Amino acid sequence: MTTLSLETRVAGANPIDLVEEIVQANSWPHDRTSDDEMVIEVAGRWCAYRLHFVWESSLNALQYSCGFELKVPRGRRIAMHELLAAVNERLWLGHFDLADDKNPAFRQGVLLRGAQGASVEQIEDLVDISLAECERFYPAFQLVVWGGKSAHEAIAAAMIDPVGEA
Numbered sequence: 001m002t003t004l005s006l007e008t009r010v011a012g013a014n015p016i017d018l019v020e021e022i023v024q025a026n027s028w029p030h031d032r033t034s035d036d037e038m039v040i041e042v043a044g045r046w047c048a049y050r051l052h053f054v055w056e057s058s059l060n061a062l063q064y065s066c067g068f069e070l071k072v073p074r075g076r077r078i079a080m081h082e083l084l085a086a087v088n089e090r091l092w093l094g095h096f097d098l099a100d101d102k103n104p105a106f107r108q109g110v111l112l113r114g115a116q117g118a119s120v121e122q123i124e125d126l127v128d129i130s131l132a133e134c135e136r137f138y139p140a141f142q143l144v145v146w147g148g149k150s151a152h153e154a155i156a157a158a159m160i161d162p163v164g165e166a
Contacts, residue, residue, distance in 0.1 A: 015062050015118035016055050022123055044068075044131060046138040051127065060113040066130035067105035068138070072098060072145055080104075082151035083144050087137050093129060096137070104141050106130045 016038050023030045023040055030040040040051040047068050054063045072080045080098065088095045094108035108126060112118055140158035143149040149157070 013117040014055050014057070015112065015123070016053055018118055018120065019053050019123055022120065042127075042131065044138075045135055049131060049134055051130070060111060060115075062110045062112060062118060063107070064110070064126050064130070065099070065105045065107045066127075066134055067099055067103050068134060070103055070141055070145060072102045072104070076145050076148075077102070079144050079149075079151055080141070083140060083154055086151050086155045087140065091133065094133070096133075106133055 014035065016032070016036060019038055019040075020030070020032060023038070028040050028042055030038060032038045036055040036057070038053045040053075042049045042051060047070075050067045052065045052067070055061075056063065077098075084096050084098070084104075094106050096104055096106050099105045108130065110118070110122065110126070137158055140154040143154035143157055144151060147154070
């Protein structure tokens with residue numbers, strides 16, 4: 001992740017402005033849909049991820065999600081919800097859920113009241129953590145949706161750490 005050296009920010013400043021600077025520094029495709037919202041596309045190992053930032057100034061809160069294309073068929077939604085519960089138990093920050101269009105997404109909110117605005121490090125951490133968790137659990141989501149595995153089987157397979165070199 002590119003680190004930016006920026007001047008001190010004004011308290012309550014819109015963090016989407018900072019997100020836009022980081023995105024431009026990394027040359028990521030993005031769309032600033034409004035002053036308070038931005039959508040970014042980032043390539044991962046398994047798929048492309050859609051990062052979505054929304055600033056709610058009345059709450060001084062930044063809502064963030066990292067989603068990916070994996071529509072869950074109706075017949076696999078119970079198993080997917082079981083997997084989401086198992087995955088969320090393993091997370092320190094944020095959570096996974098199914099978005100309205102039935103795609104998995106990692107979500108997290110950041111309250112900034114009393115802070116001098118968001119920092120570069122906070123935004124980098126949001127992105128880095130979400131991408132790492134999406135990459136870590138993507139195989140489990142695939143195993144449930146397309147492999148017909150149970151949540152328990154999928155989580156067990158996804159949590160295997162490789163040893164040695166090929």
